[in-house]
Amino acid sequence: MSLAARMLNLKESGTLKILDKVKSMQARGIDIIQLDVGEPDFDTPRNIVEAAHRAMLEGFTHYTPSAGIPELRDAVAEKLRSENGLDARRENVIITPGSKQALFYAVMSLVDEGEEVIVPTPAWPSYVEMVTVAGGVVREIPPKGGFSLDIEGIREAVNERTKLIIINSPNNPTGHAYSEGELRALSEIAADHRLFVISDEIYEKILYEGEHRSLGSFPGVGDLVITVNGFSKTYAMTGWRVGYASGPRDVIAAMNKLQQHSASCPVSFVQKAALEALKPDTPVRQMVEEFRRRRDFLCGELNRMGAFRVDPPKGAFYLFPDITGTGMESVELCSLLLEEGHISATPGEAFGGFSRNIRISYANSMDRLSAAVERMRALLEKRL
Numbered sequence: 445m446s447l448a449a450r451m452l453n454l455k456e457s458g459t460l461k462i463l464d465k466v467k468s469m470q471a472r473g474i475d476i477i478q479l480d481v482g483e484p485d486f487d488t489p490r491n492i493v494e495a496a497h498r499a500m501l502e503g504f505t506h507y508t509p510s511a512g513i514p515e516l517r518d519a520v521a522e523k524l525r526s527e528n529g530l531d532a533r534r535e536n537v538i539i540t541p542g543s544k545q546a547l548f549y550a551v552m553s554l555v556d557e558g559e560e561v562i563v564p565t566p567a568w569p570s571y572v573e574m575v576t577v578a579g580g581v582v583r584e585i586p587p588k589g590g591f592s593l594d595i596e597g598i599r600e601a602v603n604e605r606t607k608l609i610i611i612n613s614p615n616n617p618t619g620h621a622y623s624e625g626e627l628r629a630l631s632e633i634a635a636d637h638r639l640f641v642i643s644d645e646i647y648e649k650i651l652y653e654g655e656h657r658s659l660g661s662f663p664g665v666g667d668l669v670i671t672v673n674g675f676s677k678t679y680a681m682t683g684w685r686v687g688y689a690s691g692p693r694d695v696i697a698a699m700n701k702l703q704q705h706s707a708s709c710p711v712s713f714v715q716k717a718a719l720e721a722l723k724p725d726t727p728v729r730q731m732v733e734e735f736r737r738r739r740d741f742l743c744g745e746l747n748r749m750g751a752f753r754v755d756p757p758k759g760a761f762y763l764f765p766d767i768t769g770t771g772m773e774s775v776e777l778c779s780l781l782l783e784e785g786h787i788s789a790t791p792g793e794a795f796g797g798f799s800r801n802i803r804i805s806y807a808n809s810m811d812r813l814s815a816a817v818e819r820m821r822a823l824l825e826k827r828l
């Protein structure tokens with residue numbers, strides 16, 4: 445008896461593995477300050493919780509159409525038309541149990557055995573693993589000048605086997621948001637070579653400067669871009685598992701076939717909650733302002749320590765500081781932070797081999813962030 449061959453190269457989620465270790469230390473009574481988490485520490489807004497509750501009490505607890513309830517698909521399409529400049533109708537939209545699932549369906553629907561997928565790094569680790577399951581080959585393209593896209597590097601990586609590019613802006617782990625110029629240049633590469641692009645826009649609303657621009661709104665790529673987004677980050681709904689994708693009808697129809705034979709449909713009452721979340725009065729601004737305060741605080745403190753270098757990123761809730769000044773590589777520093785400082789952070793290694801960076805999430809309270817800074821300062825003074 446052996447596992448399927450496709451499982452042999454598949455790695456465990458590095459970020460979830462750290463979480464397991466943190467949980468086991470916490471179970472031993474150790475007070476860990478968690479800076480590794482990828483989820484808002486806020487409660488889901490009350491209007492959303494009440495909508496789910498109402499739906500359950502009204503008996504909306506059965507299977508729904510596999511691609512999602514029509515009114516939610518319509519509301520998402522309307523949001524994508526009015527806010528993102530995409531030409532989306534109901535048939536272009538699928539609702540999924542989390543955006544991760546949408547990404548998985550999209551990769552499985554598009555990538556054949558041996559086809560190449562360009563992933564600009566640093567990148568969220570699941571993209572690489574999803575392509576691996578599909579039998580594809582990842583071409584990682586490191587950034588140029590800070591965390592900007594290496595447009596020339598991407599252009600040069602394209603060959604006859606290239607099928608897909610996956611981008612994520614604002615980005616996990618760097619918080620970097622690609623400029624209009626970078627996105628335009630990328631859209632031109634996609635249009636010239638007829639490449640699909642998955643644009644993961646899950647941090648769209650967690651943006652501190654400038655306007656979010658969707659890749660699918662650039663000319664010439666309307667039938668090539670699959671836009672993925674969800675409710676986890678914007679509405680603090682990570683545990684509800686609801687996201688969506690929008691794209692060409694045939695791609696969405698293929699993704700829906702995968703959904704029919706796996707999840708069947710997203711959770712019924714969660715879809716009603718998602719519909720409520722999209723209403724304009726759902727409070728989002730306060731959360732983003734609080735994230736901005738924490739970003740500014742943490743960037744200032746890390747730079748003051750001397751061993752870290754970080755520019756305030758434009759979005760998401762992560763910092764990806766350069767740790768060269770600590771004299772350690774990312775795995776060693778993260779172990780030290782966890783074992784001796786009782787602070788969890790994620791090694792830059794996990795995002796495409798960035799051993800000179802660590803990912804710090806500031807989705808934690810100001811009090812905890814201040815305490816983390818104190819612990820880090822004490823630890824580094826002892827070590828350096």
Ligand SMILES: Cc1ncc(COP(=O)(O)O)c(C=O)c1O
Pocket residue numbers: 482541542543544545568612616644646673674675676682685686687
């Ligand atoms: C870049 C990125 N995409 C997608 C996801 C998945 O989000 P969800 O499946 O909760 O919608 C995450 C979550 O951490 C993420 O950071």
